[in-house]
Amino acid sequence: MSKHEIITPACEAMKMHLMAAVEIAQAQQGGRQAIGEALCAALDTVAGGAPRYDLFSNMREDAAFWADVATPAELEIYIAAALHRIPRVTFAERARKRLFWALWETMPQTAKDGFLGRVQKEAAPP
Structure with missing residues (x-):
């Protein structure tokens, strides 16, 4: 068993409280976004750190790995x-x-449509 697999009573209690908070947030208008923002803020304290650079590695694979462990803020x-x-x-x-x-x-279709609308509007002759 690795150190990451050890479940302590404190971890179990935190998990239980977090799950309860998520359940309550999901029932509220805008709750999912609020809990997401709160979790992102908490993750800032356990960030993935700067991207690694290894001269003899595959940079695209390293970048993909870093992106998987980086927080949204990073x-x-x-x-x-x-x-x-x-x-x-x-x-x-x-x-x-x-x-x-x-x-x-990565953009939702509504954002793409809004972007295209703005670009087309700005490109139109006066």
Whole structure:
């Protein structure tokens, strides 16, 4: 049994209280979002840390692993910082398109429709 598999009475009690809080939140208007925000805030205290860089590893696999263990706040902060750096470095157009497509695929259809509506409105001749 690994150290991560040990269930202490304190862990069991926390699990029980957390499950009760989730159940109560789900019954409330906006409760799911509120509990999600609270959990994200709590996860900030046990973050995945900075992405690792190993010269002899597969960077895409390492990045995928880091993204799996990173908190939502870490994802936002590191991705935003990387996006802001792109204009200051040589960056292939195809790489920009891959990034845009990766972001696009994660958007709900309503957000995509809103984005397209705004772009089309701004592109219309006066």
